[in-house]
Amino acid sequence: MHYRCLVLDHDDTVVRSAETVNYPALVEKLRRDHPDRSITFREFMLEVFDRTFSGMCQDFLHLTPEETQEQFEFWKVYVRTHIPPAYEGMDALLHDFRAQGGLVCVSSHSGLENITRDYQRDFGFTPDRIYSFELPPEQRKPSPFALEDIMRRYSLRPQELLMVDDMRTGLDMARAVGVPFACAGWSHTEPEIADSMRQNCSCYLRSVDALRALVFGD
Missing domain, CATH: 1.10.150 (DNA polymerase; domain 1)
Incomplete structure (x- = not known):
């Protein structure tokens, strides 16, 4: 990987x-x-x-x-x-990544309760770390707090992480600490958002399959 x-x-x-x-x-x-x-x-x-x-x-x-x-x-x-469905292909990607020893962490403005529920319901596991809306405002995205904390806890270098987000806040936090970023373009319905993210990041992915190829080097 x-x-x-x-x-x-x-x-x-x-x-x-x-x-x-x-x-x-x-x-x-x-x-x-x-x-x-x-x-x-x-x-x-x-x-x-x-x-x-x-x-x-x-x-x-x-x-x-x-x-x-x-x-x-x-x-x-x-x-x-009202439970949102997971994107097709995400379940297999995460299970294969974890099976090879990968860590799965979440950095989101969503609540801890629903993130935990969605992962357990859709994927059958709880993320290794969750950084949710319950954090103090100064530690939420776009603050790089979550990435810094992950690197400290697991003794990882920036290039060993991949931040995946559909929004600019994820891009900003990744750039702040030199972590690679991939844009989840599969969720974009508005051309203005897609164009903005394409212009501002070097890795714009149109599908979960494209993320899989990036993660596993296919």
Whole structure:
């Protein structure tokens, strides 16, 4: 294998969550609490890409920090009964990687509870380390805290890790500490997002099979 550790984003990298869970949860909460405000799926995707979820809530939807936190709490309840499907091929890739001694870690703005559930449900194991939304804000992406912590814990060099993410926050954290980055382009539905990521990273992958080829050198 080319890498000893995969550091994976969760939403729209490992599971297809934007269209199946995250956007519907946001719309439902807005309908209940702020019926005067709305956002299309396209706007949702572009805003989250440009500002992150918290930035979208505050700058586009004009929610207070407290209302933004309420959105997150509602989402945590919503995702317990609305489970996003994993991308085809991810299960086999992760099992083959672990079978050869690879470490699988997660760095995500999602919650610890649903990341753990999705991995156990879809793949039958728990990641070696999970860095989730519950971290202090200064340690969340795009902070390189997760990568630095993984390298320290497992005595790994930057080139032994591969950061896989569909968003720029993952690219920024990888660049900060010299960790190779691969863009999960299989989740991109908006051309603007795909074009931006292609222009800013050297490894843009269109499919999970392409990630497999990169990881195993096929």
